[in-house]
Amino acid sequence: MSAVDADRLRSSLARALGDSKVLVGEDLVHGYAGDESEQEPVLPDVVVLASDRDDVVATLRIASELGAPVTPRGAGTGKSGGCVPVCGGVALAMVGMAQIKEIDPKEQLAVVEPGLVLAELHAAVEAEGLFYPPDPNSLKMCVLGGNIAENAGGPRAFKYGVTRDYVLGLEVVTAEGTPLFVGRRTKKGVTGYDVTALLVGSEGTLAVTTACTLRLVRKPDAVATLLGLFANIDTAMRAVADIVGGTTKGRGLVPRCLEVMDETCVAALRDEGFGVDARAGALLILEVDGDAIEVERAMEEVGSRAIDAGAADVLAAQDEAQRGRLWDARRQFSLVTRKLARSKISEDVVVPRTMLASFVGQVRAISERHQVRMLTYGHAGDGNMHVNLLWDDPADEPRVELALLELFHAVIAMRGTLTGEHGIGTSKAQYLALEQSSELIGLQRRIKDSFDPKGILNPGKIFPRTGHGSC
Numbered sequence: 001m002s003a004v005d006a007d008r009l010r011s012s013l014a015r016a017l018g019d020s021k022v023l024v025g026e027d028l029v030h031g032y033a034g035d036e037s038e039q040e041p042v043l044p045d046v047v048v049l050a051s052d053r054d055d056v057v058a059t060l061r062i063a064s065e066l067g068a069p070v071t072p073r074g075a076g077t078g079k080s081g082g083c084v085p086v087c088g089g090v091a092l093a094m095v096g097m098a099q100i101k102e103i104d105p106k107e108q109l110a111v112v113e114p115g116l117v118l119a120e121l122h123a124a125v126e127a128e129g130l131f132y133p134p135d136p137n138s139l140k141m142c143v144l145g146g147n148i149a150e151n152a153g154g155p156r157a158f159k160y161g162v163t164r165d166y167v168l169g170l171e172v173v174t175a176e177g178t179p180l181f182v183g184r185r186t187k188k189g190v191t192g193y194d195v196t197a198l199l200v201g202s203e204g205t206l207a208v209t210t211a212c213t214l215r216l217v218r219k220p221d222a223v224a225t226l227l228g229l230f231a232n233i234d235t236a237m238r239a240v241a242d243i244v245g246g247t248t249k250g251r252g253l254v255p256r257c258l259e260v261m262d263e264t265c266v267a268a269l270r271d272e273g274f275g276v277d278a279r280a281g282a283l284l285i286l287e288v289d290g291d292a293i294e295v296e297r298a299m300e301e302v303g304s305r306a307i308d309a310g311a312a313d314v315l316a317a318q319d320e321a322q323r324g325r326l327w328d329a330r331r332q333f334s335l336v337t338r339k340l341a342r343s344k345i346s347e348d349v350v351v352p353r354t355m356l357a358s359f360v361g362q363v364r365a366i367s368e369r370h371q372v373r374m375l376t377y378g379h380a381g382d383g384n385m386h387v388n389l390l391w392d393d394p395a396d397e398p399r400v401e402l403a404l405l406e407l408f409h410a411v412i413a414m415r416g417t418l419t420g421e422h423g424i425g426t427s428k429a430q431y432l433a434l435e436q437s438s439e440l441i442g443l444q445r446r447i448k449d450s451f452d453p454k455g456i457l458n459p460g461k462i463f464p465r466t467g468h469g470s471c
């Protein structure tokens with residue numbers, strides 16, 4: 001934006017919302033410039049601290065009138081640049097709208113504001129005997145609005161599905177500042193297009209969420225967590241195929257989580273002081289839930305399937321404290337692996353589960369061919385792999401880019417997909433055409449245009465940065 005336009009924007013917002021909700025100046029706005037991805041932070045011209053829907057309506061009306069970009073923002077834990085205000089303008093901070101408006105145990109739903117921290121939602125519904133399954137690993141920090149924007153997943157997605165499967169309806173404000181309710185509160189409903197499903201995962205490019213109606217399920221009575229010790233990632237991946245796909249001994253099984261960590265990850269955990277069993281080269285975390293009898297049986301089945309597939313051992317967490325420590329180790333992966341190099345990209349590609357063993361072989365070959373350090377962990381149960389590329393010297397970047405491109409080509413050749421939970425954002429926009437036809441990208445651009453005719457909502461995301469929708 002030009003300096004004059006930015007000044008006009010700031011003064012119009014301050015007049016409408018009051019000075020306390022409008023942050024101006026580098027010191028105050030720099031905390032709203034970046035996220036957890038490799039995307040360079042970009043300072044917004046102004047930050048709005050929304051505390052209710054009226055603030056969002058006023059902000060969007062002003063921005064629309066002035067043609068100013070608006071980037072909605074939750075906790076900034078995203079991994080694809082989704083909330084980075086790459087075109088400047090307004091960073092619209094939603095964390096001040098964090099109320100739980102309603103939990104209805106009989107209808108098994110909750111209505112919450114977008115700034116609510118996910119772990120707080122988990123605790124509140126579980127106190128009522130209910131369960132909200134999506135559990136991205138940033139759950140102690142990330143907020144519902146961001147989860148909805150990115151259609152977040154997490155380890156439990158294997159059994160329970162992702163955020164979209166739990167959003168019944170949304171209260172949103174359009175780019176022009178019109179409040180709308182889309183969706184429903186009922187179990188079933190097929191009226192009109194499924195606009196709710198479209199908005200979930202639209203990365204803040206179509207509308208701004210101001211409240212979410214979420215479907216809940218009954219909290220499982222019992223949970224058990226197992227740790228499978230494997231000599232290497234290849235054996236662990238073959239075990240995943242046997243567990244989920246079945247063998248001559250029995251049908252496929254559905255533990256609620258099935259997470260894998262390769263040799264580099266296990267070594268990094270040891271370096272961090274986590275006492276990992278010496279027999280483990282690679283690890284699987286397997287978690288089952290249900291009633292007490294189901295859990296006993298599932299532990300038995302899953303454990304013996306892992307042993308048959310070559311696990312050196314399968315250990316069961318003995319109590320909540322041990323379970324907690326196991327998940328703490330897993331949830332810290334992103335941070336632990338960040339220490340391994342000066343720069344890192346964490347991808348979240350998805351491949352068919354039957355291809356996982358061949359996939360890790362291809363990752364190894366790409367790493368060797370381009371001399372780029374790579375490690376792999378992630379949600380093996382649903383084929384969603386966090387391949388991380390690590391490098392120290394900026395001069396290595398061209399090789400990293402080639403390795404990344406080759407990785408994406410390999411994934412598409414396996415009929416996989418570029419992103420399973422982090423979104424396209426800015427990080428993968430240039431690769432969108434590897435997976436989608438120009439006709440499909442064009443159709444999505446037209447959808448974007450009809451929601452946001454002036455192209456002010458989160459510009460520079462999803463689509464390659466040319467033409468309408470770019471800065």
Ligand code: MLT
Binds near residue numbers: 138331333334421
């Ligand atoms: C995870 O599964 O840990 C998160 O999706 C973040 C990541 O490591 O890329």
Ligand code: ZN
Binds near residue numbers: 137154378386421
């Ligand atoms: Zn993940």
